[in-house]
Amino acid sequence: MLDYRVRSFLAVCSLGSYTRAAAELHITQPAITQHIRALEAHYGCALFERSGRAMRLTPAGELAQRRLTVAANDEGRLRRELAARADEGERRTLRLGCTRTIADYLAPRLLAHITRTGGQGSVAMRVGNTAELTAALDAGALDLALVEGSFDRSRFDAEVLSRESYIAVARAGVRPAALDELLDRELVVREEGSGTREILERLLGSHDVSLGDFAGLIELGSIPVIKAVVEEGDAVTFIYRIAVENELASGALVDVTPPDLALEHDFTGIWERGSIYGDELRALVVQWREHLCPHGAVG
Known part of the structure; x- marks a missing residue:
């Protein structure tokens, strides 16, 4: 106590x-x-x-x-x-946070795995951006968060869940040779605070480019809406490949990532540093990673 x-x-x-x-x-x-x-x-x-x-x-x-x-x-x-445990031996509920891309495209696979194996009791999932989820961890409202964005490693322990390709997609067109060839298009981005946008800003910054250098900027909080806007117009967006696999397969969207912008980024499970549950949470993320990547390679 x-x-x-x-x-x-x-x-x-x-x-x-x-x-x-x-x-x-x-x-x-x-x-x-x-x-x-x-x-x-x-x-x-x-x-x-x-x-x-x-x-x-x-x-x-x-x-x-x-x-x-x-x-x-x-x-x-x-x-x-x-x-x-006192209630007929039931295990506690895992309070899980996921950023939007993970919630939409990886969490269903993880939750289905949990259901099949019965290895975890009940799960209560919350969706938010990285900043919201780290604040929820600090407040004790979550046990574990799966995030895309950066986080304070002095406050949180972490284990890699998967490694994902981060690409540029558009409706159609010739694959550009460099970033400059994308700047005459409108750019569709996630809202401020999202891990996807944070990664994009860092990536562009490493090439001395900002969001404002594109022909126009559209901010949206929904991945399906972002994809729909890009499919219907002459816009470009930067997004994880797992979020557009179906659209790439059907030809509705095409990969226009310039060679100098190729990037892979980790999705990471994080929890409070120093928690007595740290080993258990790390083992859980490792188990999920092995389910997502059964041949041993991350991603």
């Missing part, structure tokens, strides 16, 4: 004041003060410092917040696991 003084500390971190933390926990402000002092005495360092009227974490306090938040989230997982 998480120590009550730790709960007080995390409440102060979250709410920014002793007064608000006391109200949240239904205890007195002097009690909060006592709990923080006890933790500081136990760890032998100050956890908060004041700057004028504002209160902020010390560097030691920031580290304590990260580590103790993981412990608090793990306690919630343990509580749910024990409750599930």
